[in-house]
Amino acid sequence: MKIKAHQLIESIEFKKLVRTRWTVSFVLLFFLFLNYYGFILIIALKKEWVTQKLGTGNYGLYAGASVILFSWLLTFLYVFWANKYYDQEVEVLKSKLESENR
Amino acid sequence: MESSLGQPNFISVLFFVVFVVLTLGITYWAAKKTKTSSEFYAAGRSITGFQNGLALSGDFMSAASFLGISGMVALKGYDGIIYAVGWLVGWPALMFLLAEPLRNLGKYTFADVLAFRLKQKPIRIVASIGGILVTITYSIAQIVGSGKLINLMFGLPYELAVLIVGGVMLLYVLFGGMIATTWVQIIKACLLLFGVTLLVILSMAQFGFSLENLFSAVETKFGRTALEPGGFASSPIDSISLGLALMFGLLGLPHILMRFYTVPDAKEARKSVAYATTFIGYFYIIIPIVGFAAAVLIGREQIAGIDKGGNMAAALLAELLGGTPFLGFIAAVAFATILAVVAGLTLAAASTISHDLYFNVFTEGKATEDEQVSVAKKATVVFSIVSILLGILFKDQNVAFMVGLAFAIAASGNFPALFLSILWKNFSTAGGVFSILIGSISATLFIIFSPTVWVDVFKFDQAIFPLKNPAIVSMSLAFISAFIFSKLFPDENAAAKFESEKVRVYLGIGAE
Numbered sequence: 004m005k006i007k008a009h010q011l012i013e014s015i016e017f018k019k020l021v022r023t024r025w026t027v028s029f030v031l032l033f034f035l036f037l038n039y040y041g042f043i044l045i046i047a048l049k050k051e052w053v054t055q056k057l058g059t060g061n062y063g064l065y066a067g068a069s070v071i072l073f074s075w076l077l078t079f080l081y082v083f084w085a086n087k088y089y090d091q092e093v094e095v096l097k098s099k100l101e102s103e104n105r
Numbered sequence: 106m107e108s109s110l111g112q113p114n115f116i117s118v119l120f121f122v123v124f125v126v127l128t129l130g131i132t133y134w135a136a137k138k139t140k141t142s143s144e145f146y147a148a149g150r151s152i153t154g155f156q157n158g159l160a161l162s163g164d165f166m167s168a169a170s171f172l173g174i175s176g177m178v179a180l181k182g183y184d185g186i187i188y189a190v191g192w193l194v195g196w197p198a199l200m201f202l203l204a205e206p207l208r209n210l211g212k213y214t215f216a217d218v219l220a221f222r223l224k225q226k227p228i229r230i231v232a233s234i235g236g237i238l239v240t241i242t243y244s245i246a247q248i249v250g251s252g253k254l255i256n257l258m259f260g261l262p263y264e265l266a267v268l269i270v271g272g273v274m275l276l277y278v279l280f281g282g283m284i285a286t287t288w289v290q291i292i293k294a295c296l297l298l299f300g301v302t303l304l305v306i307l308s309m310a311q312f313g314f315s316l317e318n319l320f321s322a323v324e325t326k327f328g329r330t331a332l333e334p335g336g337f338a339s340s341p342i343d344s345i346s347l348g349l350a351l352m353f354g355l356l357g358l359p360h361i362l363m364r365f366y367t368v369p370d371a372k373e374a375r376k377s378v379a380y381a382t383t384f385i386g387y388f389y390i391i392i393p394i395v396g397f398a399a400a401v402l403i404g405r406e407q408i409a410g411i412d413k414g415g416n417m418a419a420a421l422l423a424e425l426l427g428g429t430p431f432l433g434f435i436a437a438v439a440f441a442t443i444l445a446v447v448a449g450l451t452l453a454a455a456s457t458i459s460h461d462l463y464f465n466v467f468t469e470g471k472a473t474e475d476e477q478v479s480v481a482k483k484a485t486v487v488f489s490i491v492s493i494l495l496g497i498l499f500k501d502q503n504v505a506f507m508v509g510l511a512f513a514i515a516a517s518g519n520f521p522a523l524f525l526s527i528l529w530k531n532f533s534t535a536g537g538v539f540s541i542l543i544g545s546i547s548a549t550l551f552i553i554f555s556p557t558v559w560v561d562v563f564k565f566d567q568a569i570f571p572l573k574n575p576a577i578v579s580m581s582l583a584f585i586s587a588f589i590f591s592k593l594f595p596d597e598n599a600a601a602k603f604e605s606e607k608v609r610v611y612l613g614i615g616a617e
Binding site: 020027029040078090096 | 183186187189190191193194196197198200201202205316317318320321324329332333334340341344345348352372375376378379382383386389390393528604605607608611612613614
């Protein structure tokens with residue numbers, strides 16, 4: 004059965020899609036904050052953690068690169084989720100719309 | 106080591122001329138395709154995710170990142186790394202919060218997103234003020250930086266350098282619009298990534314391709330402290346505030362945001378950010394190696410002797426490892442980098458003036474295609490002349506605070522309003538207007554009263570505002586005023602349109 008746009012917005016599927024989208028975004032954003040501001044705060048408050056030796060370098064040198072790497076991973080996690088789940092749901096919902104509304 | 110920096114160098118001039126001729130050729134090709142306003146502002150939405158990812162990284166990796174961060178690592182050691190990390194973390198946030206809604210809601214500028222359900226006139230006027238403030242301060246910083254850089258590298262007079270940068274950028278934007286600007290960014294991003302990779306490989310060869318050897322060489326020469334955080338860590342609130350400005354500033358930079366309209370749909374917008382994050386992440390992971398290698402192989406005193414800020418570290422290292430040809434190549438890349446970033450900024454400003462102010466406010470959407478493109482071109486000329494003149498006027502100013510200012514205004518003036526208009530149903534026109542105004546004005550005032558300007562520039566003893574970067578306070582003020590003014594002056598029309606906005610944001614239905 005085809006439905007109109009304003010009905011679609013009221014549908015459970017659409018509301019679930021919106022909720023899931025922002026849940027995923029904010030969970031990933033939370034980890035990004037933890038990752039980056041955690042790094043900054045450790046440097047500011049617990050400097051001795053990063054100055055500990057690791058080989059000839061120290062933990063801090065590798066931590067900087069790890070923060071970048073982890074942020075990059077989060078970005079790709081989002082792309083993976085969006086391609087796997089979000090785009091499919093969008094297609095399903097779009098196919099339910101009346102053609103005149105497209 | 107005797108350096109040939111500062112003398113007109115045949116090879117670097119040659120590399121630079123090749124770059125300019127090549128990119129002007131592209132501009133000529135793009136000019137023939139640039140007829141409609143969609144082609145002028147958004148490259149006809151024909152850019153792929155991969156191309157746009159490269160172009161985004163080109164727009165973002167300014168000379169400040171390339172020369173500035175390697176120089177900071179060379180002179181100050183670990184603190185430069187902390188700074189480099191901060192430049193990347195905005196990209197995931199941009200992906201999670203704005204990339205897709207932006208592409209689905211807007212046409213040419215970020216103000217389109219705000220104006221989707223708020224009242225056109227007030228919101229576009231205010232958003233333009235925020236946008237132009239950011240682009241002009243960022244442009245001046247780039248232009249002043251380029252003048253000094255070229256002065257140091259080629260020995261050309263400052264004013265002449267500024268005129269060359271301004272003139273070439275004007276040609277790109279004026280004739281080629283977004284298509285040419287995008288290709289200039291793509292070429293520049295490839296050159297920059299290639300140049301830095303080569304520099305890192307040649308440096309690591311000196312240390313037997315072992316980070317351990319590099320670190321121990323740094324330790325032997327400068328002591329353990331070069332590998333440990335120093336002054337940067339002294340004030341945690343200041344560090345967090347700078348982090349906020351770097352992260353959310355990206356989400357309010359008009360020349361970055363308008364890149365999302367050059368791709369055909371939200372999926373490509375998503376891909377753009379993924380590619381951009383990859384390139385930029387790679388760049389910021391390897392750039393500290395350049396800094397450390399320069400410190401060990403050349404020495405801090407020699408680097409600081411040529412430029413106090415250490416901006417010549419990468420160039421000196423290139424000369425040491427690859428001789429004059431490599432110095433020439435790196436110098437030309439640095440010049441191309443500034444040129445490309447300034448072209449992107451000019452296009453963003455011209456779009457705001459012609460699309461938001463002229464088309465939507467002044468003629469209320471009644472201007473024809475030809476009129477719009479013609480006004481956009483006039484705006485390009487005016488903006489270029491103004492930024493060249495300001496660049497000459499600000500010759501002896503410290504540019505660091507202008508970059509800080511651009512990011513602080515973007516994070517406090519533009520981002521909160523953009524974010525709330527997508528997520529909060531009860532966001533009203535008054536809320537938007539006051540959020541942008543209070544965010545931008547407070548960020549500007551706090552920077553002027555901060556230690557960076559009040560003490561370092563005006564030479565007062567004590568700063569009125571204690572933080573070096575105001576984002577933590579000015580962003581909060583922008584969010585609070587958005588909330589208060591939306592509650593005081595609700596906008597029923599805007600709330601009603603929130604539903605139709607949703608279909609577009611989440612499903613992409615109706616997006617151009």
